[in-house]
Amino acid sequence: xxxxEQTPGGAYAPAxxxxxxxxxxxxxxxxxxxxxxxxxxRMSGLLLVVLVFGHLFVNLMMGEGISQITWAxxxxxxxxxxxxxxDLMMLWLAQLHGTNGVRTIINDYAERDSTRxxxxxALYTATVVVLVxxxxxxxxFDPCADPNSTLEVCLAGSExxxxxxx
Amino acid sequence: xxxxxxxxxxxxAPSGGLKPAGTLYRGREGMWSWVMHRISGVLxxxxxxxxxxxxxxxxxxPEVYDAVIAQYKNxxxxxxxxxxxxxxxxxxxNGIRIMLVDFxxxxxxxxxxxxxxxxxxxxxxxIPFAVRHLMHVFGE
Numbered sequence: 001x002x003x004x005e006q007t008p009g010g011a012y013a014p015a016x017x018x019x020x021x022x023x024x025x026x027x028x029x030x031x032x033x034x035x036x037x038x039x040x041x042r043m044s045g046l047l048l049v050v051l052v053f054g055h056l057f058v059n060l061m062m063g064e065g066i067s068q069i070t071w072a073x074x075x076x077x078x079x080x081x082x083x084x085x086x087d088l089m090m091l092w093l094a095q096l097h098g099t100n101g102v103r104t105i106i107n108d109y110a111e112r113d114s115t116r117x118x119x120x121x122a123l124y125t126a127t128v129v130v131l132v133x134x135x136x137x138x139x140x141f142d143p144c145a146d147p148n149s150t151l152e153v154c155l156a157g158s159e160x161x162x163x164x165x166x
Numbered sequence: 167x168x169x170x171x172x173x174x175x176x177x178x179a180p181s182g183g184l185k186p187a188g189t190l191y192r193g194r195e196g197m198w199s200w201v202m203h204r205i206s207g208v209l210x211x212x213x214x215x216x217x218x219x220x221x222x223x224x225x226x227x228p229e230v231y232d233a234v235i236a237q238y239k240n241x242x243x244x245x246x247x248x249x250x251x252x253x254x255x256x257x258x259x260n261g262i263r264i265m266l267v268d269f270x271x272x273x274x275x276x277x278x279x280x281x282x283x284x285x286x287x288x289x290x291x292x293i294p295f296a297v298r299h300l301m302h303v304f305g306e
Contacts, residue, residue, distance in 0.1 A: 042261075042268065042269075045258075045261045045265070046261075048258070049262065053258065060247075060251070060295070060298075060302075061295065061298055064302060065298060065299060066238060066244070066247070066299065066302050067239065069235050069238070069239075070231075071224060071228035072228070074221075074231070075224075091218065095218075098207070098211040098214055101208075102207075105204060105208065130214070130215060133218060133219070133222050134218045134222070137218075137221065137224065141224055146228045
C-alpha cells in the first residue's frame with residue numbers, strides 16, 4: 001500500500017472531493033483480498049470452535065485423558081474416515097487461520113519493508129511445510145502398521161483374505 | 167510507517183510534519199481482550215506447529231510416537247498443557263465475542279459485558295478441565 005497523503009485532517013483523512021467528482025471505487029487496490037481475509041478469519045474461527053473443542057474433549061477429557069494418548073489410540077481414531085476428515089479440516093482451517101493472524105501481527109509491528117517481507121516469507125514457508133506434512137500423515141497413515149494391533153479393521157482384513165482354494 | 171495501530175493523524179508522516187503522538191491503547195476491557203487475543207493466538211500458533219510435527223512421528227513407528235508423546239505426560243508439561251488449553255478456550259470464547267461485536271447490531275453496546283461473560287465462561291469450562299487433567303497428570 002502506498003504511503004497515505006498528508007492532509008489537514010491527518011495522515012488517513014481523505015481530502016474533500018470537488019462536488020460531483022466521479023466516485024472512484026477502487027483506488028488503492030483492485031481486489032477485496034483483505035475483506036476476504038477478514039471474513040475467513042471469522043468463518044474459520046466459528047468452525048474451529050466446534051472442531052477444537054471436540055478434539056480436546058475426546059482426547060483430554062474422555063477416557064483416561066492424556067494418559068490414553070498412544071500410537072494405538074491414534075490408530076483407533078484414524079481407522080475411521082470420520083476422524084480423518086475431522087483432523088484434516090482442523091489442520092487446514094487452524095493453520096490458515098493462524099497464518100492469517102500472524103500475518104496481521106507482522107504487518108502491525110514490523111516497520112521496515114524488508115523485515116516484513118522476510119518474516120512473512122518464513123511464515124508462509126512454515127505454513128506450506130505444516131500443511132503438506134500434516135495432510136500426508138493423515139492420508140498415508142496405516143492403522144495396521146503395528147503387527148500386534150487388535151483393531152477390528154486389522155483383524156477383519158486378515159480374515160477376509162481371498163483364498164485360492166475356493 | 168502508519169500501521170493498523172496508528173490512529174489517524176498520528177502516524178509519522180513520510181515527509182516530516184506530524185510526529186508520532188498519542189496512542190490507540192485506551193485500556194479497559196476493549197484493549198485488554200485484544201491484547202490477550204493476540205498473545206493467546208501466537209501461543210496457539212507455535213504449539214500447532216510443534217503438534218503437527220509430534221503427530222507426524224506416527225509415520226515413523228509406534229515406539230517413536232509413544233516415546234515422543236510420553237514427554238507430554240510429565241508434570242511440568244502437564245501444567246503447560248493446562249495453560250495451552252486455557253489460551254485456546256479464551257481465544258475461542260473471545261473470538262465469538264468479536265464476531266458478535268462485528269455482526270450483531272447491539273454488539274458494540276454490550277462488548278464490555280460480553281468480555282466479562284467470556285471471563286465467567288472461561289472459569290466455568292477451565293475448572294472442570296483443570297481438575298480432570300491434573301488428575302490424569304499427577305494421579306497414579
